[in-house]
Amino acid sequence: MDGEAGGGAGGGAGGPAPLAAPLATSLVELKAAAKFYGPRLVFKDVSFAVRPGEIWIVAGENGAGKSTLLRVAAGLSRADAGGVSHGTGPGGIGLLGHETFVYPHLSALENLRFWAKLHERRAAPEDIAAVLARVGLSAAAEERAGRFSRGMAQRLALARVLLLAPELLLLDEPGTGLDARSRAMLEREIAAARERGAGLLWVSHHLGHDLALADKVLFLKRGRAAYCGDASGFAAAEEGLC
Structure with missing residues (x-):
């Protein structure tokens, strides 16, 4: 089990201000x-745009x-x-990939301080404490x-x-x-990011659950965009895609 996740969504106290x-x-x-890897096709003819306040799965x-x-x-x-x-400003993209890029010899607090410094951001101690609380890691900060x-x-x-409050979040x-409680925290943070005007591009293997949070869906099949459109219309098209 992942352990307890606490804290409110990013739009609450200590959360980032809405984007301009x-x-x-x-x-x-x-x-x-x-995109090709040598002669192998990964995908082609893929077109879409992520706008502020929009979630793409x-x-x-x-x-x-x-x-x-x-x-x-x-x-x-x-x-x-x-x-x-x-269309983002400098440092406006945040990527959460398969690798966590967590430094094992640093504490949770030190990891976030280092990350802010790496990106030339000033992160006040209370801001770091707030984001750790939002993801349920206050007790493990040190x-x-x-x-x-x-x-x-x-x-x-x-x-x-989340600490950098990017305009565009890319989530793989x-x-x-994450356990069920931590997934609920994640969903709150995704909703809060959209609420403050961020755009999200989110790779999901749990479409049945995550589709309710999405505005748009891009479904890749055999190197092509088999579906690219409103999330509300995806369910009707899904049977012929899989």
């Missing part, structure tokens, strides 16, 4: 984007290219064809992260992203290792 009015209509946009079978798509959207991997554009369970490490990784299976 966006300067662009989309935070990230892909136009006919394609990315779904598909294993190996469909979902994680690669997030890396392309983050600018960490270059598209081999098509275009990728960003504990070395190397002693954390997988679920605790995942919550610390989430805190790392963020519920990995």
Whole structure:
């Protein structure tokens, strides 16, 4: 089990302020984007745009290219064809990938201090304490992260992203290792991020549950976007996709 997760959603006390009015209509946009690994096609002709206050779920079978798509959207991997554009400000993208990037010899508190310094952000002690409370790690703030369970490490990784309050959150299976209570915390934070005007691109393997939180769905199959549209219309199309 992951252990107890507490704290309110990001919109409560200690949470980030709402974002200013966006300067662009989309935070990230892909136009006919394609990615290959050598001769192997990962995906092609993928087009979508994530706008402020919008949640996109990315779904598909294993190996469909979902994680690669997030890396392309983050600018960490270059598209081999098509275009990728960003409407975020400097440091406006937060990525939570499969790796937690938690430093095991540092405490939870030290991890967040280091992360803020790495990104040249000033994080007041009360802000760090607040984000640790939101992910239920207040009691473990001084504990070395190397002693954390997988679920605790995942919550610390989430805190790392939340601390910077990015305009665009890219979440690759963020519920990995989380128990039911921690997943409820995650859902509150996702809803709070949308409420403050952030956009989210979220890889999910729990569509039956997570679909209710989404505005849009991108379903990848055999290297193509088999569905790209409103979440409300996905259920009717899903049977023919899987």
